[in-house]
Amino acid sequence: xxxxxxxxxxxxxxxxxxxxxxxxxxxxxxxxxxxxxxxxxxxxxxxxxxxxxxxxxxxxxxxxxxxxxxxxxxxxxxxxxxxxxxxxxxxxxxxxxxxxxxxxxxxxxxxxxxxxxxxxxxxxxxxxxxxxxxxxxxxxxxxxxxxxxxxxxxxxxxxxxxxxxxxxxxxxxxxxxxxxxxxxxxxxxxxxxxxxxxxxxxxxxxxxxxxxxxxxxxxxxxxxxxxxxxxxxxxxxxxxxxxxxxxxxxxxxxxxxxxxxxxxxxxxxxxxxxxxxxxxxxxxxxxxxxxxxxxxxxxxxxxxxxxx
Numbered sequence: 001x002x003x004x005x006x007x008x009x010x011x012x013x014x015x016x017x018x019x020x021x022x023x024x025x026x027x028x029x030x031x032x033x034x035x036x037x038x039x040x041x042x043x044x045x046x047x048x049x050x051x052x053x054x055x056x057x058x059x060x061x062x063x064x065x066x067x068x069x070x071x072x073x074x075x076x077x078x079x080x081x082x083x084x085x086x087x088x089x090x091x092x093x094x095x096x097x098x099x100x101x102x103x104x105x106x107x108x109x110x111x112x113x114x115x116x117x118x119x120x121x122x123x124x125x126x127x128x129x130x131x132x133x134x135x136x137x138x139x140x141x142x143x144x145x146x147x148x149x150x151x152x153x154x155x156x157x158x159x160x161x162x163x164x165x166x167x168x169x170x171x172x173x174x175x176x177x178x179x180x181x182x183x184x185x186x187x188x189x190x191x192x193x194x195x196x197x198x199x200x201x202x203x204x205x206x207x208x209x210x211x212x213x214x215x216x217x218x219x220x221x222x223x224x225x226x227x228x229x230x231x232x233x234x235x236x237x238x239x240x241x242x243x244x245x246x247x248x249x250x251x252x253x254x255x256x257x258x259x260x261x262x263x264x265x266x267x268x269x270x271x272x273x274x275x276x277x278x279x280x281x282x283x284x285x286x287x288x289x290x291x292x293x294x295x296x297x298x299x300x301x302x303x304x305x306x307x308x
Contacts, residue, residue, distance in 0.1 A: 001184055004079040004099070005048070006030040011169045012085035013047040015106050018173035019083065020055050024180055028077045032088050033061045065095050074098050081183070083176060084138060093140050101183060103138040106172040108165075110134060110150055112198035115143035120168060121161045122201035125226035127218065130154055131164070133172040135179040137190055142200075146190035149179045160228040160246065204231060211235045213259040213307065217249045217272040224277075232283075235259075235270075235307040242307070245289050246281035259306040266293040270307055 001024045005016050008031050019026050029052040037044040045053070052059045062070040071094050074082070081101040084091065096103050109119035111134040116122075123131040135149040151171055155164060182188045209231040211220055224233040224247045232243040256262065256271040263269075269276040283289045284299070 001025070001080040001101075001180060002027050002078065003180075004028050004030065004074065004077050004082040005052075005085075006082060006087040006089075006091075006103075007048045007085035008032045008046045008088050009086050010047045011108065011165060011172070012087070012106075013051045014169040014173040015083065015085045015176050016048055016051050018177050019180075020051070020057075022177045022180070024177075026052075026055075026057055027079060028058045028060060030060050030062065030065075030074075030087065033063065062089075065089055066092050071095060071098070081180070083180075085172070085176075091138060096138055096140070104148065104176070104179065104183075105136045105138050105143070105145070106176050107134045107136055107143055108168045108172065109201070110152065111136060111143060111147055112193040112195060114199055114201040116201040117203040119201040120164050121204055121226040122199075124155060124159060124161060124164060125222050127222050128155055131168070133168060133175050135175055144193060144195070146192055148183070148188045148190060149175055151175050157248070158225075158246070160225045162229050206231045209234045211244065211307070213270060213272050215273055217252075217275040217277045220272055220277050221247045221249055237261075237301070237305065237307055241285060243283040243289075244279055244281075245283060246279075248278045248280060250276040250278040257306065259308060261301050261305045261307065263296065263301050266296055268292040268296070268301075 003019060003024055003026045005026050007016060029048060031046045031048045034043040034045050049059050060073060064070060074095055075098055079099050081099045082103040084103055085106040091103060109123060110132045114122050130152050132150055132152040134147050136147055137145045139145040153167055153171055209227060211233050224244050227233045228245045234241055234243050250269050252275040258271055260271045268279040279292050281289055281291055282295055
């Protein structure tokens with residue numbers, strides 16, 4: 001099949017690489033315009049653009065798909081299907097109607113759970129034990145189209161948004177190739193979503209990053225893992241803002257005031273509502289992430305100190 005691929009970040013680049021390696025033909029790539037990045041704020045191509053250029057695939061970077069010029073471009077590419085993965089632009093109905101097989105989306109959740117912008121992070125934050133990939137026939141709604149294929153992925157206790165992202169990217173890359181093969185053979189059966197079971201994964205914000213030690217230990221640990229690497233769950237010790245990257249529930253008891261630190265045997269524990277949270281990895285401003293033991297080698301807490 002001749003494919004137009006539309007995507008932008010690393011998550012999408014995994015699917016593009018898999019399609020390039022398949023028996024199908026990626027004829028063109030759509031991706032977001034180059035953005036400033038790094039200390040020098042130099043214009044940097046997206047991960048998807050880099051993969052496309054490595055394989056000499058034509059790349060287009062329209063600011064919108066709503067104008068006639070962009071729609072004429074997509075029409076001229078004469079693709080059988082468009083594959084959309086974390087593209088970042090809204091596809092109007094005029095675009096959805098162009099390819100013979102329409103537009104297929106690789107979504108990082110088991111729809112209808114976690115429609116929206118941050119399905120990986122919200123699944124971890126909610127304490128879900130499983131998530132997965134859904135291949136969806138796109139319509140004009142927000143992740144509301146018929147489901148064509150799904151694959152379940154377990155969420156482990158130590159999974160962060162970063163580690164789960166990588167597992168789901170690999171899963172999505174394999175599943176979209178399988179789905180295209182079945183689509184070409186007429187073996188995919190669209191399954192409508194049950195809107196009654198829908199949940200929405202709102203975009204993350206920095207304002208969510210502050211840890212509230214009055215919450216349960218489980219809630220805090222989930223949020224710490226969900227916000228790793230961005231925006232990073234944060235708490236303060238005196239005037240130092242600490243980013244906490246990995247944690248675990250240490251016990252289920254209340255012995256200290258909320259946020260109070262318990263330092264023993266090179267471990268860091270913090271009192272939450274119903275037990276202690278053990279801090280496994282953390283980071284000072286301008287420093288690299290380190291384990292709790294490494295952190296304590298160069299940073300001292302006093303008896304009765306707490307995180308606010």
